Amino acid sequence: MTIRWGSYKTTNLYDELLRAAGKPRAAAEIICGYLRSLTDNDLEEFKVAAESAIHVMGISFRVYHEDEGSIDRDWPFDIIPRIIDKQEWLQIEKGLKQRVKALNMFIDDLYNEQKIVKDGVFPEELLKKSKNFLPECKGVHPPLGIWAHICGSDLVRDSDGTVYVLEDNLRVPSGVSYMLENRKVMKRVFPEMFEQYSILPVDDYPSHLYDMLSQLSPRDIEHPEIVVLTPGIYNSAYFEHAYLAQQMGAELVEGSDLFVDDDNVVYMRTIEGPARVDVIYRRIDDHFLDPEVFNPDSMLGVPGLMRAWKAGKVALANAPGSGVADDKVVYAFVPEIIRYYLNEEPSIPNVPTYKCINKEDRDYVIENIHKMVVKPANESGGYGMLIGPHASKAECEKFKRLIRRDPRNYVAQPMLMLSTAPTLVETKAEPRHLDLRPFILSGKDIKVTTGGLTRVALRKGSIVVNSSQGGGSKDTWIVDMEA
Amino acid sequence: MLSRVASNMFWMARYLERAENTARLINVNSHLLMDLPTTVKLGWEPIIDILSGRDGFYERYDKADEASVVKYLVTDKENPGSIINSLTQARENARTVREIIPSEIWEQVNGLYLSAMQNRQALLGRRRRYEALSGVIRANQTITGTLAGIMTHDEGYAFIRLGRNLERGDMTTRIIDVRSASLLPELDGDQSTFENIQWMSVLKSMSAYQMYRQKVRLRINRPDVLKFLLLEPRFPRSLLHTLHQVKALLEELPRHEKAVEATEKLETQLVDGKPQCLEQQELHEFIDDMQLGMIKIAEQINKTYF
Numbered sequence: 001m002t003i004r005w006g007s008y009k010t011t012n013l014y015d016e017l018l019r020a021a022g023k024p025r026a027a028a029e030i031i032c033g034y035l036r037s038l039t040d041n042d043l044e045e046f047k048v049a050a051e052s053a054i055h056v057m058g059i060s061f062r063v064y065h066e067d068e069g070s071i072d073r074d075w076p077f078d079i080i081p082r083i084i085d086k087q088e089w090l091q092i093e094k095g096l097k098q099r100v101k102a103l104n105m106f107i108d109d110l111y112n113e114q115k116i117v118k119d120g121v122f123p124e125e126l127l128k129k130s131k132n133f134l135p136e137c138k139g140v141h142p143p144l145g146i147w148a149h150i151c152g153s154d155l156v157r158d159s160d161g162t163v164y165v166l167e168d169n170l171r172v173p174s175g176v177s178y179m180l181e182n183r184k185v186m187k188r189v190f191p192e193m194f195e196q197y198s199i200l201p202v203d204d205y206p207s208h209l210y211d212m213l214s215q216l217s218p219r220d221i222e223h224p225e226i227v228v229l230t231p232g233i234y235n236s237a238y239f240e241h242a243y244l245a246q247q248m249g250a251e252l253v254e255g256s257d258l259f260v261d262d263d264n265v266v267y268m269r270t271i272e273g274p275a276r277v278d279v280i281y282r283r284i285d286d287h288f289l290d291p292e293v294f295n296p297d298s299m300l301g302v303p304g305l306m307r308a309w310k311a312g313k314v315a316l317a318n319a320p321g322s323g324v325a326d327d328k329v330v331y332a333f334v335p336e337i338i339r340y341y342l343n344e345e346p347s348i349p350n351v352p353t354y355k356c357i358n359k360e361d362r363d364y365v366i367e368n369i370h371k372m373v374v375k376p377a378n379e380s381g382g383y384g385m386l387i388g389p390h391a392s393k394a395e396c397e398k399f400k401r402l403i404r405r406d407p408r409n410y411v412a413q414p415m416l417m418l419s420t421a422p423t424l425v426e427t428k429a430e431p432r433h434l435d436l437r438p439f440i441l442s443g444k445d446i447k448v449t450t451g452g453l454t455r456v457a458l459r460k461g462s463i464v465v466n467s468s469q470g471g472g473s474k475d476t477w478i479v480d481m482e483a
Numbered sequence: 484m485l486s487r488v489a490s491n492m493f494w495m496a497r498y499l500e501r502a503e504n505t506a507r508l509i510n511v512n513s514h515l516l517m518d519l520p521t522t523v524k525l526g527w528e529p530i531i532d533i534l535s536g537r538d539g540f541y542e543r544y545d546k547a548d549e550a551s552v553v554k555y556l557v558t559d560k561e562n563p564g565s566i567i568n569s570l571t572q573a574r575e576n577a578r579t580v581r582e583i584i585p586s587e588i589w590e591q592v593n594g595l596y597l598s599a600m601q602n603r604q605a606l607l608g609r610r611r612r613y614e615a616l617s618g619v620i621r622a623n624q625t626i627t628g629t630l631a632g633i634m635t636h637d638e639g640y641a642f643i644r645l646g647r648n649l650e651r652g653d654m655t656t657r658i659i660d661v662r663s664a665s666l667l668p669e670l671d672g673d674q675s676t677f678e679n680i681q682w683m684s685v686l687k688s689m690s691a692y693q694m695y696r697q698k699v700r701l702r703i704n705r706p707d708v709l710k711f712l713l714l715e716p717r718f719p720r721s722l723l724h725t726l727h728q729v730k731a732l733l734e735e736l737p738r739h740e741k742a743v744e745a746t747e748k749l750e751t752q753l754v755d756g757k758p759q760c761l762e763q764q765e766l767h768e769f770i771d772d773m774q775l776g777m778i779k780i781a782e783q784i785n786k787t788y789f
Contacts, residue, residue: 233579242582252582257487269486271638271788272737 003035003043003429008422014161015431016082016421027085027479030196035080040427047424050079050189059181060239075178076472078423079189082434082454086200086480089451092155092163095348096438097446098338100151103168103325104442105341107147110324111137121340122333123357129377129408130324134286136293137321140310143216144443148325149317150209150281151440152176155348155452157419164351164416165334166435170326171318172283176205176439177240179453180247182475198483200450205439206247209281212443213248216315217278224278226250227268229258231284231300241283255284260304264311279315280305286320329355329377332411352414356407365412366403369396372412374403389415418463421474423456433457435465436476451476488580489642490789495576495584495592496646502569503623504654505534505556506616508688513613515684516549519677527552533661535564550607557606557616566606566619570596585633588626595622641732645784648732652725653777655712658688660770663705664763682708689720709766710759722773726750729780742783749776 006022017028024032038046051074059075084092109116110133116122127133152173154166183202187194210226217224230241232254245252257268258277267274282289288298290305308314324330330337332353338346354361354372365372374386386399403410420431438452454474455465465471512530519525528547531540534556543561544551559565577584577592599619605611627647634640662685682703686692691712698715699707715721730746733739758769 246582251485253485254487257485269789271484271486271489 002037002039002427003422005032005036005429008429009431010420011431013159013417013431014157014419016084016157016419016434017080018422025083027083027481031081031083031193034193034196035422035429043424043427046079046189050077050185053185053188054181059178059185061236075181076458077182077185078432078456078458078472078474079186080422080424080429081186081193081475081477082421082436082456083477083479084451086478086482089478092348092438093448095165095346096153096440096448098342098344098347099153099165099168099334100148100440100442100446102338102341103151103170103334104146104148106330106337107170107319107322107325108141108145109341111140111147111321116337116340119340121336126329126357126408130327130330131377132286132321132323132327134321134324136306137319140319142309142319143218143312143315146442147319148322149212149216149319149442151442152437152452153440155436155438156351156416159417159419161419163348165348166351166416167328167331168326168334169437170322171285173437173439174237174240174283175437175453175455176449177243178473179439179449179451179476180205180243182453182473186475197477198480200478200480202450205449206244208441208447209244210248210250212441212447213250213279213281213315213317215443216317218312218315219276219278221278225268225276226279226281227253227258227277229253229255229280229282229284229302231255231288235283237283244281250281255298255300255302258302258305260302260308264304264308264313266302266305266308266314277314279317281317286323289316289320327377328375328411329357329408351416354412356403356410356412361412362403362407365410366400369400369412371415373415374399374410374412377409377411387415421454421456423458423474430460432460433463433465434474451478484638486789488583489639490785491576491580492584492639492642493646493784493789495573495580496643497650498569498573498576499592499623499626500647500650501564501654502566502573503620504651505564505566505569506619507690508533508658509553509556510613510616510620511684511688513549513609514687515680518680525681529661530556533657535562549609553612554607558603567599567603570599570619580639583639585629587629587633591622591626591629595619595626598622638736641735642788645729645732648725648728649777649781651720652722652729653774655689655720655722655725656770656773656777658685659709659712660767662688663709663766679703686712691718691720694718706759713753713758723750723753726753733784736788738787742780742787745776745780745783749773749780752776 005018005024008018008021010018010020017032018024054074054077060073061075106116110127117124117127148170150173152169152175155163156166157163180203213226214224226248228241228245228250230238230252232238242252251268253268258266259269260266266277268277284300287294288300290301290303291298292303293306306320309316309320331350332355335346335350338344354365356362356365365374370388372388374388376384386395388396418433418435420433422429423432434454434456436452436454439449441447454476456472456474457463457465457470458472459470462470508530512527516525526547527549530552531537531547539562540547540555544555555562555565557566560568562568574592574596577589581589599606602615605615630640630643662681682705683692686695686708689712695708695711699711701707711718711721713722716723716727718724726746726749730743733743733746753773756769758766761769
């Protein structure tokens, strides 16, 4: 049995590669034809080739195990790429730039003049309630006025084909190394496809990252000292930290490698003595950054780091406090935020979001709770959520009470039907749900990765794309059909 | 180079060397005991004395019989110096510098740890123990060879060799200290055969027997063995050789003045002390001084670089 697109079940969802059973979208025609021409043996061989490439290249992620501590697992990968036409991508890219630009202006405003609050666009009570607003950052002007230098925004496509931003990750978004490695694996497995398609490259990301980081250096020197600050080898994203440091030629440091002297300068401990650090790409959460200011028990951070940052002696990317703009309630305001700062209409829509703080929205949510996804403002990773269509009556009732008690803390969205793409199961292609995380770099200019990391829920019917919970990934091809 | 990275490399090598030395010591002692008459009570306690001191051991075991000592030294997680713990530490240190050391080294260190974990039973049982412990020794020597063959001989490599040589020198003094104490120097008749056997085992504990015979030729005797193991500049496990190595390696590194000074001081002390002529008590004190000297070098390295 080879892949037969005629029997591929597209159901009523949007499929990224096929319009309907047996009918590939224009940009996917070549790959679908190619896949159909492969025998079961070929497919098996390609799968093994991809797996062994991943193994040899050491592409792994870390999972926590109850008794074994933690172990490295090979990165689960599907060899059928997800394809987006360049023309569509350019629109998405434009929308992402617009969004991140506005979000950075929003953060800078919140920590300084708070015009958006004074103008009544963003409610003051929400700001007061925000867990991610760090009063320690008030009055700080980071270089270029940018706070979230690296943003990972999750995009999903609904059944009618519309692409929405599901959330923005403005703190320490991860996954970009897998995007880069996926492409390398695909080049090894399907070299002929790269001749037949004009697939836009992705591998300039590390150099863009390096350029952006060096623009932040407080010292005007040719080679500023840039370091990647990791929580250490037990962090699930350690592979990525090490990978990016290596790709940029930057030191990979842990908190204990750095110290802040009385002159508020950050130094790293080297065998030659202390060496000044200019820019820190930190992959540690705000609350662990500096035990002098935040969590005093943090062993991961660097005492005095906030002092150094506020004094302008070191740049931090992302800036502390950036997370204020990525909670679920702020998300609901992003369209207003874009209009307020840029005087433009958002080019990529938000998922329609009901703000329970508004009476009208609240009443609608409570009435239709069995159809909604309800999210608390300050949780991430799916904690404390209600998925109405899958929830029991008792759970729905419980959430109604929670919303009535603390309406500010909740937003709700209609349940989206995530798009699918053909994914290899044994030697057949079956539809699996997926999302897309592009990465946006903001420095003197804004750069968006070409495509991003496509995450796919490998379990049938599942919409959970996290690698720790049965998710995998695909290479994302932005193809130029006019080339 | 980051201090932490240098430190990880240093300790990775130290722990690997410790595992190798422990494995060799156990193998040699097993063979020695088979050759000794039951009236000569040597047993396994001296091995505990060499490697860790008795207190920790007797907290966990009633008597120093073969099974208990081997278990304590090889697989006991409560003994910080057990082979399993040394390999665990070596692996953790290697893991943190995984992106800096050649990937083959990480694979070998990881593989050594994994196979030791898998072979735990074999490492304990009498029948397969020799082979399993020899496997640990061989694997470590493969790592040493791979490093020499494919790693840039840069500062990181210098720290690896520093760790290895300091650990090796330390082990040499420990073995001599304990073994020479349990050997009675002026025995006649039958017992002297066994004394001979025991000095041989001391040499074998450091893979030094063959090299000693080539160099010394004479029948085995205490002053010559001591001289060979402490002062032979060309034998890689002699104390003087390891100190020469440490000094030369330090000279490749920045800011080495104080550590080099401490090393030179100890070298002079070692050569001038003529340890081969010392009686047991004097030798014991002399060895103490040597160990203190090495601790000082290690402290100076720690202070300067880590």
